[in-house]
Amino acid sequence: MRVDICGVGVDDYSFDEVVNRIVHHALTSTTPEYVVTPNAHHIMMLQHDRLFREIYHHSFLSVPDGVPLLWAAHFLGTPLNGRVNGTDLFEELCAVAAQKGLRVFLLGGRPGAADRAKAVLQARHPSLDIVGTHCPPYGFERDPDELALIQSKVRAGAPHLLFVGLGAPKQEKWMYAHYKALGVPISLGIGVSFELVADMVRRAPVPMQKLGMEWLFRLLMEPKRLWQRYILGNPYFVWLVLRQRLGISSFRLE
Numbered sequence: 001m002r003v004d005i006c007g008v009g010v011d012d013y014s015f016d017e018v019v020n021r022i023v024h025h026a027l028t029s030t031t032p033e034y035v036v037t038p039n040a041h042h043i044m045m046l047q048h049d050r051l052f053r054e055i056y057h058h059s060f061l062s063v064p065d066g067v068p069l070l071w072a073a074h075f076l077g078t079p080l081n082g083r084v085n086g087t088d089l090f091e092e093l094c095a096v097a098a099q100k101g102l103r104v105f106l107l108g109g110r111p112g113a114a115d116r117a118k119a120v121l122q123a124r125h126p127s128l129d130i131v132g133t134h135c136p137p138y139g140f141e142r143d144p145d146e147l148a149l150i151q152s153k154v155r156a157g158a159p160h161l162l163f164v165g166l167g168a169p170k171q172e173k174w175m176y177a178h179y180k181a182l183g184v185p186i187s188l189g190i191g192v193s194f195e196l197v198a199d200m201v202r203r204a205p206v207p208m209q210k211l212g213m214e215w216l217f218r219l220l221m222e223p224k225r226l227w228q229r230y231i232l233g234n235p236y237f238v239w240l241v242l243r244q245r246l247g248i249s250s251f252r253l254e
Contacts, residue, residue: 003078006043006240014081026160026185034175034187037086039066040237052169055176067212072241087193098125105157106133108165109194116198131157162187165194
């Protein structure tokens with residue numbers, strides 16, 4: 001079942017249920033699927049981006065990455081089972097992949113982030129089979145040669161799980177355009193998770209995460225890059241939720 005938050009469907013599964021569904025599909029099916037990890041920023045972008053909405057609508061799973069989505073769902077009378085943070089999901093799936101013999105590919109991140117994340121994860125899980133990493137250059141999505149290179153590398157590695165850290169909505173649009181041709185059972189958009197695992201970007205302390213204040217920590221760490229997203233965006237997200245509570249509908253995909 002998907003809960004409607006400002007016109008966006010969010011799956012009502014616990015963290016463990018999400019992990020189990022992804023792993024089961026990766027182990028038992030060759031049908032390519034993709035997973036999206038909505039947060040408040042995604043909800044705002046989805047209001048004005050029809051393609052992004054279409055991508056969300058057809059996703060295998062749409063899991064609540066941000067605590068504000070849990071607050072919004074509760075306020076709207078449709079509480080969710082809990083947060084499914086993208087970085088936590090990435091780390092847990094890699095741990096399970098090491099146990100189950102699933103192959104993994106890391107695509108995206110800042111230069112060096114995927115390779116450093118690979119080293120960290122394989123130090124934790126020596127049996128983890130990371131079959132490749134690739135950091136595409138800026139503007140790669142408009143370069144046919146680079147797109148062909150990425151497809152070649154991913155297909156050669158034949159991963160069960162493809163983690164895509166390109167930032168939203170680029171990562172979702174890239175997955176949607178290519179996931180069928182790649183043939184990977186599960187592709188997941190995970191934002192800056194490579195950098196967080198590699199300790200290239202500091203993650204908020206656990207108490208701040210639990211209080212839903214991770215956004216404030218990120219803003220303090222990268223104010224020039226993120227001030228518009230949070231200072232202007234957060235009030236807009238609150239307004240969207242209030243509109244829904246008052247019965248003023250956002251878009252809706254049937």
